[in-house]
Amino acid sequence: MLFAHDNVSENGIFILKEAPTSNVQLAYPGSDFYTEFGNFKVIGAGLNPSDLHPSEWRRGYGFATGVYAGEENNSYIALREYQKKIRIQKPGRDEMVLMNTWGDRGQDSRVKEKFALEELEAGAKLGITHFQLDDGWQTGRSSNSAQKGGTLTNIWDNKSYWEPNPEKFPNGLEPIIKKGKELGIEICLWFNPSKDNSNQHWEKDANALIGFYQKYGIRTFKIDGVNLPDKLAEVNFRKFLDKVSSETKNNVVFNLDVTAGRRGGYHYLNEYGNIFLENRYTDWTNYYPYTTLRNLWTLSKYVPAQNFQIEFLNKWRNLDKYPANDIYAPKNYSFDYLFAITMFAQPLAWFEGTGLPAEAFESSKLIKTYKEHNTKIHAGKIFPIGNEPDGKQWTGFQSIGNEKEGYILVFRENNVASKKAVKTWLPVGKRVIFKPIAGNGKVFESQVLEEGEIIFELAKKNSFALFTYTIK
Structure with a gap:
C-alpha cells in the first residue's frame, strides 16, 4: 500500500x-x-x-x-x-462461528463418525454455527496424518482419495449432515488441492468440491497446502476457485489458509471467502491471547477484520506447559474474553468441543448475544482503537455503521488503571451515548475529547465491554 x-x-x-x-x-x-x-x-x-x-x-x-x-x-x-466491495458479504453465507478440532492437536487420529456426532452435540451446546471436519475425513491419507505413509502429491493416482473414509465413516457423511441440520449447524470440510505440475489437476479438484456441494449441500471448504511457485500454478489455482464458485452460483465459501508458503494473502485471491490467518496451539505454548488480539488489531487498519478467521482455544489444556508465573498465559483470561477477541472477525473455535470442561459452556450466553449483532458489526467499517495490544494496554475495535451509530469493543488488558481515555474514530466534540450489550460495561454518555478520545471504565483487569454507540 x-x-x-x-x-x-x-x-x-x-x-x-x-x-x-x-x-x-x-x-x-x-x-x-x-x-x-x-x-x-x-x-x-x-x-x-x-x-x-x-x-x-x-x-x-x-x-x-x-x-x-x-x-x-x-x-x-x-x-x-x-x-468491502471486493467480496460482498452475505449474512447467511459468510457469517460463521466455526469449530475445527485441529487446534487440540489430535490431527486425524480421532476423526470418525462417532466423534463427529459428539462434537456436533458439544458445539450446539456452545452455540457454534459451523462444524468443520479437518484432515482425516477422506479416504486418502495426507502427509499431516498422525499415521505414517501419507502424501499430498499424486493425489489423483488414488481415485477415491476425496471420498469419505469407509472405515471412519461407514455410512458416508449422511449421518453427520443429518445431525448438523437437526442442530442448526452447517457441516464444512478441509481440502488440499493437488499441486502436481503447477496444479494441472485443478478441474478434478473443482469437480470434487462441486460434487460435495451438490450431494450434501456442503458450501464451506478450508483450502490448505496451497503452493503457487509459478504463474501457471497461480492461473490453474484461480481456475479451480472460479469453477467451483461459478457452478455453485457463488454460494461456496473458501477458508483460505495463508499460514505458510507462496499463497494469496491479504490482498490477493481474497474475493472467494475469508482468510484462515494463523495456527496457534497451547501444546507448543505459542497461543497467547494478547498476541492473537495484537495480530488482528494491527491488520484491521489495512484489511477488513471481518475477512479473517481468528482463533480462540481451550484454555484448560496444557496448563503445565506455561510457566506458573506467566501472567499472560491463557488460564489468566476468562473464556468469554478469549471469544471476545474474535468477535469483530469470524470466530474460529480451534478445539474439540467434547474436551471442554462444563464451565466453558457458560460462554454460550455471550456467543448467543454476539450472533444477534454480528451481521451489523461486520456490515460496518472496522478499525482498531486505543493502543497496540501488548498484554497491558487499553485497546479494542470500532465498527462504524454510519454517521450516527456503530459498535465499540474495548479491552482493559492487565493494566492498573480502571479508567482510560481511549482514542477512537468518533468525531471530536460530539456527544455520544454508549449502551453495553456484552461484557462488563455500563451505560454512559460522554463528549468526544481531542483526537477522538473517550474515557472508558472497566473495574477488572483482563476484561472487556461491547457497546452500541449513538452520536447525538
Missing part, C-alpha cells in the same frame, strides 16, 4: 497493489512502488515474459487507486470502501 497526502490542500490518494506479500510475489523486482517528486508508479506485475501465453490471457497483479480529503483517518476509510 502507498498513501500520499498533500499538506497544503489536505487531499490525498492511496494505491493498493493487489498482490501477495512482497516476499512471495512472482517476478518480484525488489519493491512495489516507485516515487519521485510527485510521480507514483506501481511496479512488479507478477509476470515474466515466459509466462505469457499465445492464446490465453494471463492475469498480472492489479492495483486500485482512491482519493480522499481531510484527516489521515479518511484515507483508511476510503480504502475500506473499496475493500
Whole structure:
C-alpha cells in the first residue's frame, strides 16, 4: 500500500497493489512502488515474459487507486470502501462461528463418525454455527496424518482419495449432515488441492468440491497446502476457485489458509471467502491471547477484520506447559474474553468441543448475544482503537455503521488503571451515548475529547465491554 497526502490542500490518494506479500510475489523486482517528486508508479506485475501465453490471457497483479480529503483517518476509510466491495458479504453465507478440532492437536487420529456426532452435540451446546471436519475425513491419507505413509502429491493416482473414509465413516457423511441440520449447524470440510505440475489437476479438484456441494449441500471448504511457485500454478489455482464458485452460483465459501508458503494473502485471491490467518496451539505454548488480539488489531487498519478467521482455544489444556508465573498465559483470561477477541472477525473455535470442561459452556450466553449483532458489526467499517495490544494496554475495535451509530469493543488488558481515555474514530466534540450489550460495561454518555478520545471504565483487569454507540 502507498498513501500520499498533500499538506497544503489536505487531499490525498492511496494505491493498493493487489498482490501477495512482497516476499512471495512472482517476478518480484525488489519493491512495489516507485516515487519521485510527485510521480507514483506501481511496479512488479507478477509476470515474466515466459509466462505469457499465445492464446490465453494471463492475469498480472492489479492495483486500485482512491482519493480522499481531510484527516489521515479518511484515507483508511476510503480504502475500506473499496475493500468491502471486493467480496460482498452475505449474512447467511459468510457469517460463521466455526469449530475445527485441529487446534487440540489430535490431527486425524480421532476423526470418525462417532466423534463427529459428539462434537456436533458439544458445539450446539456452545452455540457454534459451523462444524468443520479437518484432515482425516477422506479416504486418502495426507502427509499431516498422525499415521505414517501419507502424501499430498499424486493425489489423483488414488481415485477415491476425496471420498469419505469407509472405515471412519461407514455410512458416508449422511449421518453427520443429518445431525448438523437437526442442530442448526452447517457441516464444512478441509481440502488440499493437488499441486502436481503447477496444479494441472485443478478441474478434478473443482469437480470434487462441486460434487460435495451438490450431494450434501456442503458450501464451506478450508483450502490448505496451497503452493503457487509459478504463474501457471497461480492461473490453474484461480481456475479451480472460479469453477467451483461459478457452478455453485457463488454460494461456496473458501477458508483460505495463508499460514505458510507462496499463497494469496491479504490482498490477493481474497474475493472467494475469508482468510484462515494463523495456527496457534497451547501444546507448543505459542497461543497467547494478547498476541492473537495484537495480530488482528494491527491488520484491521489495512484489511477488513471481518475477512479473517481468528482463533480462540481451550484454555484448560496444557496448563503445565506455561510457566506458573506467566501472567499472560491463557488460564489468566476468562473464556468469554478469549471469544471476545474474535468477535469483530469470524470466530474460529480451534478445539474439540467434547474436551471442554462444563464451565466453558457458560460462554454460550455471550456467543448467543454476539450472533444477534454480528451481521451489523461486520456490515460496518472496522478499525482498531486505543493502543497496540501488548498484554497491558487499553485497546479494542470500532465498527462504524454510519454517521450516527456503530459498535465499540474495548479491552482493559492487565493494566492498573480502571479508567482510560481511549482514542477512537468518533468525531471530536460530539456527544455520544454508549449502551453495553456484552461484557462488563455500563451505560454512559460522554463528549468526544481531542483526537477522538473517550474515557472508558472497566473495574477488572483482563476484561472487556461491547457497546452500541449513538452520536447525538
